[in-house]
Amino acid sequence: MARKSSPSGNMPTQRQLRAGELVRHAVSDILAREDLRDPELVGVIVTVGEVRCSPDLRHANVFVSPLGDDTEKGRTALAEALNRAAGFLRGRLGREIDLKFTPQLHFIADKSYDEATAIDRLLADPRVKRDLEPE
Structure with missing residues (x-):
């Protein structure tokens, strides 16, 4: 039994x-050098924040955000456009990596930067700073 x-x-x-x-x-490299035909992806610089693979490595959730467009609408549109191009990207990925199976790519809008900004804003609040400083 697997541990x-x-x-x-x-x-x-x-x-x-x-x-x-x-x-x-590999996905970052592919997105940086490939010309994707989707009009929503032309000229967009994509940040790949994290990839979470399933236990059997057949599926991968790729968390992406557009560089310079930190709106929820921009992130969602980017994830949808990349999901439309997932088959093409998976084919390119299969040539790049050495795994038994090339995982199915599922692109998800990355919200971790917004959450980190909100935490930084909270920590910068004078009331919170007062509680964090030693007496």
């Missing part, structure tokens, strides 16, 4: 993490 990385099984295994980083670097 999980945590008793609850929620944490990814080392294999999933390695494959996720491999896919993240």
